[in-house]
Amino acid sequence: MKLGVSPKKCPQVVSRPVMASEVATVLREHPAVRNAVACSDGESVVAFVIADESYIDDVLGREGAARGQERKWRKTYDLTQLTKAAAASPFAFNIAGWNSSYTRQPLPPEDMREWVQTTVDRISTLAPTEVLELGCGTGLLLLRLAPACRRYVAVDFAPSVLTRLREQLAQSEDLREKVEVLERSANNFEGFADNSFSTVIVNSVAQHFPSQAYLNRVMENAIRVVRPGGHVFIGDQRNLVLLEAYAASTEAFQPTSEVSVEELRRRIHKRIQQEQQLVLAPTYFLSLQQRFPKISRVEIYPRRGNRDNEMTHFRFDAILWVGTGSGPATEIPFLDPSAEGWKLGKLRPLLAAGKSNALGFARIRNSRVEGDMRLLARLASADPEQKFSELRKDLDQPKAQGIHPEEIVRLAAETGYKVAMSWASCYSDGSYAAAFIRQRSSDECVFPSAKWPQPAPAAFVYYSNAPGQTEIRQKFVGELLSHCRARLQDKIVPTSLHLVDSFPRGSGGSIDCNALLSATQRSTRHRCV
């Protein structure tokens, strides 16, 4: 039975707002739809749905698939500790299993040393005292952070990994007393009381969570167990904004001399489609502040480090400040660059003049990834039949115009400023913003707090990819479209339907259809539905 206006009674021309409203109303009647909106793209009606995640878990079977995925990751990590490399690891530096996506070989120890040190440095500035670390692995962070803590609870789901960790803990009486090791999944918070930790650490772990819904449960509990004044540190998180650049970068690195542009595009698309890890947008963490009043501040930092690798290029650290204590964000005037972008030579005199106590720079082109952005742009415009090796000649020319984040840190030190860099603005080309605040000896704050330039509304449409869920989500979209066909006139059945994570709002508070349409058009490259 169709619940829409019957064709006989229907006027020949139905206004688009009326059509869209009717579509959204019908979609909201479906038990798995938490909210729906329909927009017209001029030709047709496009529907957007925020799904009830429990329906996808329970009815469509994602929960069962997630358990299978978790078993696979557990086995993967267990296997890394059965290798000769793991057995031969020095104390506190067991990096077995840390392989490059480019070479598939172990990451250079120098890269891993820097990765460990920059992470430990960042967490140490939060002054953790009682820590819960989810996914502690072999203790790369624990063995460096725990000595300064009163209590450290380390959780991991891989028994072989924990065996290695316990072997190392056995060498230190101090650590044996204050460290508790638990074999369990990251979403198991049984026995952890509210406000019982100063810091929850989830470092380089969330990408192995099976879904955003799983991460939501972890975040909800992490925020619950952190006391006011504490922090949730989500480190080394892969950035959805740069997923396509990452895929292009890794695929172009493979032997491609005889590969056509079209074939390389296909491989990049396939890599994104078959991505098995959860890749998150910074806006996921920004949105948590609306959902959890206990969060007073969210910062999204590009990774620190001079080494060139996938962690420094494509990953970020998110820190959630729980309760009050971070102080009000400084109102910093952010300057936009001219067409050629910021250059160190332009920034230095502005800072060295010393006239400003606080100065911000928006859209600093990121030299770490600008080559990858150039690659994407050339692939988009090149003749599909052209050999990639011919394109590569142009791309290999050094044309660095951006600024390396570590150069910004050095500039701040030279000119007497503290600096924070942020990816919270979600610039699609990997650019970042930097806030310089004049150094005062009395000022203890090591994390300058600034009101960063806001992300574009489209950045809030997707908070993550949906690894391993292509079939489930396609089935769900089919079910929703059938639901529409059974209830609407044919001509107003949506031509396409997208599962999204939120509906961005315009300045007036209404849903921003343009942002939805542009985000979903772009995302066809990395989201099936």
Next chain:
Amino acid sequence: MGNRLAIRQFVQRLLVQKGDQRPFHDSDSLLLSGRLQSVDAVEVVVFLEEQWGIDFAEIGFDESLIDSVDAIEALIQTAGVAK
């Protein structure tokens, strides 16, 4: 069914699941070449544990041990548990 055929069929299924229809020789690298990923290695390991009782906790693990059909067959024979 011989070991080699069983291994080939299993590997072929993994490749097809990933949309890789290209032919492969018994000596072709699967993991180190990137045709299969580390999570696929887990599938191979579970297959060997279940079908031939190979205990990696005992013999240790290295991706090169299961990098090709030839390597997998040699591993089964070395472990002395060939059917």
